[in-house]
Amino acid sequence: MNWIKRLFCAHRYEWVRNIYGDEINLSGGKRSLWGCIECGKVQARGDLHDAGDLRGNAGPLPERGWD
Numbered sequence: 001m002n003w004i005k006r007l008f009c010a011h012r013y014e015w016v017r018n019i020y021g022d023e024i025n026l027s028g029g030k031r032s033l034w035g036c037i038e039c040g041k042v043q044a045r046g047d048l049h050d051a052g053d054l055r056g057n058a059g060p061l062p063e064r065g066w067d
């Protein structure tokens with residue numbers, strides 16, 4: 001039944017994750033993955049999404065919190 005839902009879905013994509021390294025080549029040069037929150041369809045896009053993906057350059061988390 002899922003394909004029927006996708007057939008009529010207008011698709012509201014949310015960013016899933018960025019693509020790095022060899023995976024860029026494997027995906028045909030795409031840089032980010034997006035998933036439809038309505039039907040789950042996955043779409044790869046050629047532009048890198050920078051908001052919310054700070055793990056790569058934020059460094060390790062501190063061992064203790066501020067409290």
Ligand SMILES: [Zn+2]
Binds near residue numbers: 039040
């Ligand atoms: Zn959809």
